[in-house]
Amino acid sequence: MSRTVYVNGNYLPEENATVSIFDRGFLFADGVYEVTAVLDGKLVDYAGHTTRLERSLGELKMEMPISQEELLEVHRELIKRNNLNEGAIYLQITRGAADRDFVFPKDAEQTIVLFTQAKPLSAPKTGIRIISAPDIRWGRRDIKTVQLLAPSMTKMIAKAEGKDDAWMVQDGFVTEGTSSNAYIVTKDGKIVTRNLSNSILHGITRAAVLKLATELDMEIEERPFTIEEAQQAAEAFATAATAFVNPIIEIDNVELSGGTPGPVVTRLSKIYLEESRKAAM
Template sequence: MSNNKRTVYVNGDYVPEDEAKVSVFDRGFLFADAVYEVTSVIDGKFLDFDAHTARLERSLNELDMPMPMTRDELLDAHRQLIEMNNVQEGCVYIQVTRGVADRDFIFPEGIAQTVIMFTQAKKLTGEKKGLRVISTPDIRWGRRDIKTVQLLAASIGKTAAKKQGKDDTWLVKEGTVTEGSSNNTYIVTKDGKIVTRHLSNTILPGITRAAVLKLAAEQGLEIEERPFTIEEAKDATEAFMTAATSFVTPVIEIDGTQMSGGIPGPISLRLNEIYIEEGKKTSI
């Protein structure tokens, strides 16, 4: 990020980031009673915007919250933000909380939601060097399919990886990998199958995941949606992760075991290439 102050969106207003304010009684702050989405920007356009909007609405519905704005209002605000902040490549985050109320565990009724949006300018395209990951216990709550702002467990896992000189963590529950700290996880078996965990409450239904699996199937690759273990991953020919802000990212080491000769594998690199190509075609 440059030293220039960003303009951020707060409840309908576009304000300098150091003037943006949210109440100390906001339930997003007090209870993590909030959801978020992040949409990537390439060449000044949004990838998978409608899919991210649909998932935002689903997350809100699961927590008995309405959509605070229409799809077109949301798109307009996203476009205004990247224009104001001159973001050609990067992402836009939106966070929606239940709103401001005195501290009480019961959901308050009849209060206005808090909506904030901000940009991050960052390089999303270019060479993929591959990541080294460790495994850590998945200690998150039971509704990981809802994209809430309660990301402390993921932060703990990612920080543990950094302390070991690694890049990220794969979260493990009851002996199998659920997902990464902020991404879906995959392995490629010796017979060329892509294996990734099936959708359920245990993982986030990744927008990039859905797009990449569709593209993989179109390339004639066989996909198996089921849990896999760290030991099975270590025995695989390739491993990779997908996320909205990193697309398809190769994994070159898992718990000290080198993957694909310590370099990004061909399937993950090709899928990343195709995803960007196809994403640009449908970006808005």
């Protein structure tokens, strides 16, 4: 049974969905996206994702082609039509179709696409093993654009080495994972994560987890850290919309916390999942 997807105002079977070959998302990666987790058929951190979506569009001088009310209804309708209990909804907006030109078109009609992905999100996490790799992405990582070739290539380097993912490094410091924000927990229990700037994505799950950590009286320090510091940390983890709080148990072949999720990460993961279920809409 095929999924029902949404393309430019229409709900369609996925095999009937099409986008123009002249779409600037296809030709120039001229578009932005968001991924919102679904738990128990409800949307997690939805408001944060739509706020970031509007910011990303604004940074690229694009309008929001649909009202907030309509967008929420599309998300809920896709959950209903696809009987999605747990997984994610992917949303992409591009500048639309126009004859190929580096100059932005003035009158192109924007393209908006949404589809569901069923996947387990709430199962206990045993931890992932990562490598470090150079960060070769463009300089505006704070804009959630669809130009994801560099992180995709980096993830494949990790897979080729038999690992799960990579943390990217620039000027000697960790920026983030290929599709996640990066954290370490020092031996005295302090959570360290890179401060917000154009160098990293302003993660919605990041904001939610740091808010929870603050409420739990955990100490947080927002600053860059090195791979060497991470290897000497008590624990490490990553956060992302569909990975939630994901323990990291090995960095460049150095094992952390005995090769199992540590107590700080385990606690954060449990509480984030509980609070997400409560607040989902």
